[in-house]
Amino acid sequence: MDTGPKIAQVAALVGDPARANMLSALMDGRTLTATELAYLSGVAPQTASGHLAKLSDAGLLALERRGRRRYFRLASPLVARMLEALMVVAQEGPAQQRNLWRGGETLRHARTCYDHMAGRIAVAIADRLVQQSFVLLDEDGGQLTDAGRSFFDALGVDLCLASRRRVFCRACLDWSERRPHLAGAVGAAILRHALEHDWVEHIRDSRALLVTPAGVRELATTFGIEAAPPTDACKGPVASLSRRRAAVIPV
Amino acid sequence: MDTGPKIAQVAALVGDPARANMLSALMDGRTLTATELAYLSGVAPQTASGHLAKLSDAGLLALERRGRRRYFRLASPLVARMLEALMVVAQEGPAQQRNLWRGGETLRHARTCYDHMAGRIAVAIADRLVQQSFVLLDEDGGQLTDAGRSFFDALGVDLCLASRRRVFCRACLDWSERRPHLAGAVGAAILRHALEHDWVEHIRDSRALLVTPAGVRELATTFGIEAAPPTDACKGPVASLSRRRAAVIPV
DNA sequence: CGAACACTTCGGCGAAGATCGTAGTGTTTC
DNA sequence: GAAACACTACGATCTTCGCCGAAGTGTTCG
Numbered sequence: 001m002d003t004g005p006k007i008a009q010v011a012a013l014v015g016d017p018a019r020a021n022m023l024s025a026l027m028d029g030r031t032l033t034a035t036e037l038a039y040l041s042g043v044a045p046q047t048a049s050g051h052l053a054k055l056s057d058a059g060l061l062a063l064e065r066r067g068r069r070r071y072f073r074l075a076s077p078l079v080a081r082m083l084e085a086l087m088v089v090a091q092e093g094p095a096q097q098r099n100l101w102r103g104g105e106t107l108r109h110a111r112t113c114y115d116h117m118a119g120r121i122a123v124a125i126a127d128r129l130v131q132q133s134f135v136l137l138d139e140d141g142g143q144l145t146d147a148g149r150s151f152f153d154a155l156g157v158d159l160c161l162a163s164r165r166r167v168f169c170r171a172c173l174d175w176s177e178r179r180p181h182l183a184g185a186v187g188a189a190i191l192r193h194a195l196e197h198d199w200v201e202h203i204r205d206s207r208a209l210l211v212t213p214a215g216v217r218e219l220a221t222t223f224g225i226e227a228a229p230p231t232d233a234c235k236g237p238v239a240s241l242s243r244r245r246a247a248v249i250p251v
Numbered sequence: 252m253d254t255g256p257k258i259a260q261v262a263a264l265v266g267d268p269a270r271a272n273m274l275s276a277l278m279d280g281r282t283l284t285a286t287e288l289a290y291l292s293g294v295a296p297q298t299a300s301g302h303l304a305k306l307s308d309a310g311l312l313a314l315e316r317r318g319r320r321r322y323f324r325l326a327s328p329l330v331a332r333m334l335e336a337l338m339v340v341a342q343e344g345p346a347q348q349r350n351l352w353r354g355g356e357t358l359r360h361a362r363t364c365y366d367h368m369a370g371r372i373a374v375a376i377a378d379r380l381v382q383q384s385f386v387l388l389d390e391d392g393g394q395l396t397d398a399g400r401s402f403f404d405a406l407g408v409d410l411c412l413a414s415r416r417r418v419f420c421r422a423c424l425d426w427s428e429r430r431p432h433l434a435g436a437v438g439a440a441i442l443r444h445a446l447e448h449d450w451v452e453h454i455r456d457s458r459a460l461l462v463t464p465a466g467v468r469e470l471a472t473t474f475g476i477e478a479a480p481p482t483d484a485c486k487g488p489v490a491s492l493s494r495r496r497a498a499v500i501p502v
Numbered sequence: 503c504g505a506a507c508a509c510t511t512c513g514g515c516g517a518a519g520a521t522c523g524t525a526g527t528g529t530t531t532c
Numbered sequence: 533g534a535a536a537c538a539c540t541a542c543g544a545t546c547t548t549c550g551c552c553g554a555a556g557t558g559t560t561c562g
């Protein structure tokens with residue numbers, strides 16, 4: 001029993017475009033139904049059913065039966081980490097594609113990435129925190145400094161670390177900005193705080209985040225970030241996911 | 252340009268058993284020739300050539316022409332991280348396979364994992380360091396405590412952090428032991444130190460490590476670890492990699 | 503109870519791609 | 533210069549697997 005064939009098995013599952021789209025759609029931690037995932041991945045429900053069965057059998061997805069529909073979500077944060085790692089390599093990939101992501105301005109601006117924030121805003125926040133020596137960051141990990149801890153305490157961000165002394169964060173390469181943003185315990189705490197204080201809110205069914213007017217103010221005063229949303233915000237956030245069937249997801 | 256199809260492209264590359272074997276073989280940072288990789292992955296040289304071309308084009312492998320042979324290695328630590336993440340999910344996978352890895356006692360005992368140590372020894376070291384509060388560790392990262400820093404200083408381990416203040420380490424799930432061992436800057440420093448002081452040495456062409464008598468002594472006094480090598484050590488360390496062609500790799 | 507709905511199973515079609523034999527290019531060795 | 537070697541390019545074969553139409557199970561709603 002070597003490791004090669006085993007990782008091949010998992011990788012092959014992710015290697016199909018339809019399944020990869022499903023997993024991408026679930027990357028923000030939401031739970032979606034089989035039908036929704038079928039539309040999002042651009043295949044017929046029968047096809048999607050087969051894909052979802054494979055992903056569940058392999059332990060990549062967890063499923064919950066509720067009434068006549070089945071809700072799927074990523075089986076664990078480890079799966080999200082794996083997808084993230086794949087994304088990084090896919091982005092770096094051949095040196096050719098130096099261009100950033102076009103279209104979906106809303107997504108580029110602010111979105112969720114499993115349990116933390118991503119996009120321009122998130123990268124800007126990370127930059128600021130590093131610049132002020134509130135966090136130390138590199139590819140192998142990161143940590144909150146004492147100054148940073150005080151900063152977040154003063155801000156009222158609940159780091160959920162009463163019982164656990166260590167204050168970890170880690171870098172997560174932003175696929176639209178190609179720069180690191182904050183993930184891990186600290187990243188999750190920031191997103192939680194932002195949602196609870198209405199700095200940002202989820203847009204429809206997408207992973208995009210809308211920065212509220214209050215959020216713009218707060219982000220400016222707290223982090224010195226210009227967080228005004230792009231002009232074309234709120235336009236078909238999930239449309240980019242469906243390949244063939246451009247139908248609007250019925251919810 | 253969505254992320255789904257892009258990660259699918261990369262995942263599909265890893266999704267073929269032959270290519271997965273090649274990448275696994277390169278996981279320890281070695282550079283191997285096309286012929287060696289062909290044998291290790293169990294396919295004919297022509298087939299391997301095609302696979303290697305694809306992996307190189309996609310930016311997963313870096314190749315260096317020297318004379319009439321081409322040496323391949325992982326293009327970056329990011330690729331190793333990706334494979335590691337895949338391995339974790341592949342191991343966790345379906346709850347059924349609760350059994351540990353059988354065979355290859357030498358590999359299970361001690362081996363390299365890209366730039367750090369893995370196997371029973373590495374897990375034991377990590378356990379010990381955590382137990383003594385020299386490092387803090389969880390899935391999101393890790394960090395060296397002040398006490399830990401003093402410990403390594405006293406030990407003479409060069410953490411290579413003169414210019415960089417942060418002292419990062421991270422957990423890497425050991426695929427044979429299913430428990431975390433140390434990776435990141437600290438993990439790499441430990442392996443470097445162990446090699447420089449002849450605690451361990453590379454076995455032939457495999458990623459397995461042989462713990463020297465001196466190493467057994469030092470590991471016992473330093474970490475309180477019983478590091479005596481298994482009795483069947485040094486037997487065909489790479490044989491487990493070749494599937495069909497069991498020929499010995501000509502070097 | 504029957505209709506609408508969410509999802510799954512089955513079966514055949516079709517395309518993608520992994521494989522290796524043969525043949526070819528460039529490099530080293532004698 | 534010829535032979536051995538490492539690797540690559542091409543072509544034919546063959547298996548695999550994604551795909552959807554049609555039909556079937558279980559659930560909800562009127």
